[in-house]
Amino acid sequence: MKKALAGMRVLDLTQVLAGPYCTMCLADMGADVIKIEKYPNGDDTRALGPFINEESYVYMMVNRNKRSIRLNLKEEEGKEILYNLVRHADVFIENFRPGVAAKLGIDYDTLAKLNKELIYCSISGYGQTGPYKDKGGYDIMAQGLSGIMSFTGDKGGRPVKTGIALHDIAAGNTAVQSILTAYIHRLTGGSGQYIDLSLVDSGLAWTVWEAASYFGKGEVPTPNGTAHRLATPYQGFKTKDGYILVGAANQKLWMKFCSEVVEKEEWITDSRFCTNDDRIANISILEEEIEKILVNQSSTYWLDLLEKANIPSGPIYSYDQTLNDPHINERDMIIEYDHPKAGKVKTLGFPAKYSKTPGEISRPAPTLGEHTEEVLKELGLNLDYSRLLTKGVI
Structure with missing residues (x-):
């Protein structure tokens, strides 16, 4: 069965959650996602527990269906390898702090000269413009700036972070939507383009009822516990x-x-x-x-x-009750696959149920650099892999 995004190649230079969540969704729909991990330790989440046979469960949760190569972009040969990959890619996604990609020579202007059809997506804490663009931004800072922490929790209580990394997931979802929109545009006669999105903007865009109250009657939202601010009970x-x-x-x-x-x-x-x-x-x-x-x-x-x-x-529910609920299980929201090092791994399933192009796990989350040689051989380059390994390029 042909997958919905079969034929799309994505170069994923993101780590932690927002970017990897986006590329996992694309990979689940059939895109060939090549995760280019920094040298030498890879995605930061590889160091986060819990671990099974030294493999991070956190990493495995959002990196299924991808291939991993470990590439040192501070070495010119490493950069040249990336340039060759870019020439054959549809999508490039990164989550460096603004300005870092340009210093590495992998910014949109540089890569668009190699591939004018390239869809390039940058995810950052605050975006590529504005007075805060150079600030480091994590999910919790975005929750503070968006105001969400100020109206989450019980009445009269201290500001509360949402129970999930709300802005990270919002940015990941926004990136999926934006990349697919740009891809459709390209398929219908357009060209490649640059996408700038931030954690702050992505989460703020979800505060629709709160914005309605503020714009409509000047009401500043406050914590309501579990209550809705516009309807009761x-x-x-x-x-x-x-x-x-x-x-x-x-x-x-x-x-x-x-x-x-x-x-x-x-x-x-x-x-x-x-x-x-x-x-x-x-x-x-x-x-x-x-x-x-x-x-x-x-x-x-x-x-x-x-x-x-x-x-x-x-x-x-408590979370264990959720994961053991018969409805959740009947909807296949908990699935299992075999990992070459971790063994049997449980993960969350696919929320959208397609009648003709369902999501599936065709690859386990990759070990660090597992597909380096495989991917590079596909480029047809005559490379001395032993020398590149010894030099610390791959």
Whole structure:
């Protein structure tokens, strides 16, 4: 079965998470991703545990389906090898701090002269322009600058980082979208181009409801715990033995919640709760009144009632519960493959389920430099591999 991106060749000079997540997604769809790892130690995540037979599980999570070569770009011969790879590539992606690629002689202007069809994507903390462009930027700094930390957490609490590397993943997803857009443009008569994206911009672009509140009525978003800032009840509530999520976010569901779940039909005509605006204005009172009732029965009891009333609802899982949930497993969100050093490895599955071009693991995450000779031989270059190894070029 031909994969959706078969024929696309990607040179991946990224490391850690945002860039590797992007190139993993492209590789899952069939692109030939050649991960060019820095000499001598490779991607920084190779040093992060946990380890299985000295292979980093963190590295393996976002580097499946790729080939790895170890290349010393500070050596002219190493740079020449990269130039030869560029001549046969469709996409080049890097996440150096702005200015570093130019110092190495691998910036867009240089590489576009070798391959005018090249799609070149730069991922950085703050972007290639602006007063912060030269600052080092990690996910947590992006969460701070985007304002997301200021409205994450409980009311009155300290700023809280989201539980995942939100801006890294947002940048990775934005890079996938941008590269595919540029690729389609090229396939339909356009040429190669340069893409500049940042962790900050990518995450900030996801704050759509918060921007609506600020632009629409000048409201600065603050932490709401699990509550939604525009609709209620749409949040987590304490029960007798835990917490559940209730999504009675429109008037019809609110009325069903009152009459069929908590048996408080008088709330429907209560002036504090009549409309969604009323409920938002009195959300603290509403939360307290709802929890007074829910704490008297178990989570299962209330979830059964909510399900019978066709009101969106669900549990708040610990991560081990998530990974053992029958629905998650039925959707193949946990898959297993054989790694040459680590053995049987479990990883997360493919979130998009294609009917004709499904994702698959055709290669395990590569060991460091595993495919160096294989990739270089494909270029047809007459190279003295022993000498290059001894010299520290590859």
